[in-house]
Amino acid sequence: MGEPAFRPRYRVGDRLFAWALNLSTWFYVALIVGLFTVLLAGSWLAIKSFGLHFLVASSWDPVTGHFGALPFIFGTIVSSVIAIAIAAVVGIAAAAYLAEFAPPLIARPLAFLIELLAAVPSVVYGLWGLFVLAPVMRSAIGPAIQSKLGWLPLFSGPIYGVGMLTASLILALMIVPTVAAISRDFIEGVAVDQREAMLALGATTWETVRRAVLPAARPGIFGACVLALGRALGETIATTMVIGNRPAISASLFAPGYTLASVIANEFTEATTQVYISTLIGLGLLLFVISIVVNAAARILMHTVLRNVEER
Amino acid sequence: MPISADVFTATARGKRSGEGPSKVQLSVRSLSAHYGKRLAIRNVSLDFKPRTVTALIGPSGCGKTTLLRCLNRIHEVTRGASVSGVVELEGQDIYAPGVDPVAVRRRVGMVFQRPNPFPTMSILDNVVAGLRLVGECRSRGEKLEVAERTLRLAALWDEVKDKLDRSGLSLSGGQQQRLCIARALATEPEVLLMDEPASALDPISTAKIEDLMSTLAERYTIIVVTHNMQQAARVSQETAFMLAGEDGVGELVEFGPTTELFTRPKDRRTEDYITGRFG
Numbered sequence A: 001m002g003e004p005a006f007r008p009r010y011r012v013g014d015r016l017f018a019w020a021l022n023l024s025t026w027f028y029v030a031l032i033v034g035l036f037t038v039l040l041a042g043s044w045l046a047i048k049s050f051g052l053h054f055l056v057a058s059s060w061d062p063v064t065g066h067f068g069a070l071p072f073i074f075g076t077i078v079s080s081v082i083a084i085a086i087a088a089v090v091g092i093a094a095a096a097y098l099a100e101f102a103p104p105l106i107a108r109p110l111a112f113l114i115e116l117l118a119a120v121p122s123v124v125y126g127l128w129g130l131f132v133l134a135p136v137m138r139s140a141i142g143p144a145i146q147s148k149l150g151w152l153p154l155f156s157g158p159i160y161g162v163g164m165l166t167a168s169l170i171l172a173l174m175i176v177p178t179v180a181a182i183s184r185d186f187i188e189g190v191a192v193d194q195r196e197a198m199l200a201l202g203a204t205t206w207e208t209v210r211r212a213v214l215p216a217a218r219p220g221i222f223g224a225c226v227l228a229l230g231r232a233l234g235e236t237i238a239t240t241m242v243i244g245n246r247p248a249i250s251a252s253l254f255a256p257g258y259t260l261a262s263v264i265a266n267e268f269t270e271a272t273t274q275v276y277i278s279t280l281i282g283l284g285l286l287l288f289v290i291s292i293v294v295n296a297a298a299r300i301l302m303h304t305v306l307r308n309v310e311e312r
Numbered sequence B: 001m002p003i004s005a006d007v008f009t010a011t012a013r014g015k016r017s018g019e020g021p022s023k024v025q026l027s028v029r030s031l032s033a034h035y036g037k038r039l040a041i042r043n044v045s046l047d048f049k050p051r052t053v054t055a056l057i058g059p060s061g062c063g064k065t066t067l068l069r070c071l072n073r074i075h076e077v078t079r080g081a082s083v084s085g086v087v088e089l090e091g092q093d094i095y096a097p098g099v100d101p102v103a104v105r106r107r108v109g110m111v112f113q114r115p116n117p118f119p120t121m122s123i124l125d126n127v128v129a130g131l132r133l134v135g136e137c138r139s140r141g142e143k144l145e146v147a148e149r150t151l152r153l154a155a156l157w158d159e160v161k162d163k164l165d166r167s168g169l170s171l172s173g174g175q176q177q178r179l180c181i182a183r184a185l186a187t188e189p190e191v192l193l194m195d196e197p198a199s200a201l202d203p204i205s206t207a208k209i210e211d212l213m214s215t216l217a218e219r220y221t222i223i224v225v226t227h228n229m230q231q232a233a234r235v236s237q238e239t240a241f242m243l244a245g246e247d248g249v250g251e252l253v254e255f256g257p258t259t260e261l262f263t264r265p266k267d268r269r270t271e272d273y274i275t276g277r278f279g
Ligand SMILES: Nc1ncnc2c1ncn2[C@@H]1O[C@H](COP(=O)(O)OP(=O)(O)O)[C@@H](O)[C@H]1O
Pocket: B035, B038, B040, B058, B059, B060, B061, B062, B063, B064, B065, B066, B067, B078, B250
């Protein structure tokens, strides 16, 4: 009655809520900055001793104190890129099948199964890779590929079973569920009117999916792939079990390799000298930076692609 | 070149116009449609004349949209939906066994209630989307030719000719709807179904789309759903009035020339509806 007519209500609540949001956002920013600082401080000794040369050197000999990060950067990026290339194709196809083509009676259990696969611990994938995939790679898959494509440097040399290709395949297997499950949600989320618009023009179901549904779901599918790629880059135990753990850069996918995450996990307990420990922390810093750069690049790429289409 | 899907199937060649205009373009007989177990429309029979605007009117929920969606076989896309009865397009039953619904939809175009341009395509690509499906309109020249022709027909050309590469979403609601009309016309259908094409639009856009219908009726058979009786009276030559019965199932109450139906309705329920006594 005596109150002004347009007095805003719930002011206190609004402000509390805004503060809570601000706080949690800044908490994560602080966490990332803190993490970066700790890694930087821990690897300072290595950075001081080797400088930028560390990034391009490829020798790795803890005994003589020669440390180069290149084989690990190479192994991490190559295995992850191959894995995401395979997983994107398989995962998106699976998602489209589940969302658009499979009868509900099949789609539901299958979708559930895929979500379960995403929850399987990576050490299980690693065990399977080591005891099933690696022997088959050595005795069957590898020789089969080599007999056809052995003239390519990519598929040359001895086949050990463990190696870059095996690791990539295991990584792909691990991240397919991520791609498939998230993509499926976005594909199912595409509005009915988009589908019907295409159908009404005389499109078949397949054409409707390809020309209306998948393009509309593209941002979500892209996000799923970025998430999966992040998982592949940082995957440690499964890769360690099947990549062969040899710090060498080879053109052949059958050759063993090594990744940043694997070498840290493998050698941290054995690292005796200060420089050795500092170097391993430096590799952790590199992995951290690579992950952030890949994520940022993906985001920028997505925004430019979307803007090109929508605001042209 | 526009496509002309002569036949529904590769095998059965049917007769087509060209032997002079037939009196009936689309003939509906004893049509009933279900959503799952729920019967939505019952036993509808009526004939649509060629190059005529026919309006479907009636209160909300009486089954206008359902009937319309049975005419290009898009009703069956809804999960659990089914249809019984006969719909003949120039003498051929589109529900006969072996008929490909995709081929039907190339001959019977549709404009939806809510404008639905493809958001990831440019205005130009939206217009030719239907032609691209059959592998036509690959070059930009061909696309521009089709776009100019159909966008002029849809009275949108002057407004978009300088921004054909922009997204369809950059247009206003009324422009989007005319874009959808151009898109439907690009594949040269014989029949154009329009489900309350102006219900989401402002009065000026509505007037443009109403004008458009009269122009289009010179070449196409138009069936338009509207719950706006003035609109039906303005744009159509024939009107069908539908109403849901006691059991909630939609039925055709009266069908005839628009002037007659509005001035001398034969059925008591039609009279009640057009005089605003219910609905
Ligand atoms: N997808 C659907 N699932 C179930 N029932 C539906 C569906 N669409 C429409 N109906 C029902 O069918 C009847 C007719 O609906 P509709 O054809 O949309 O009417 P109108 O277009 O005349 O408003 C309504 O009772 C409606 O509830």
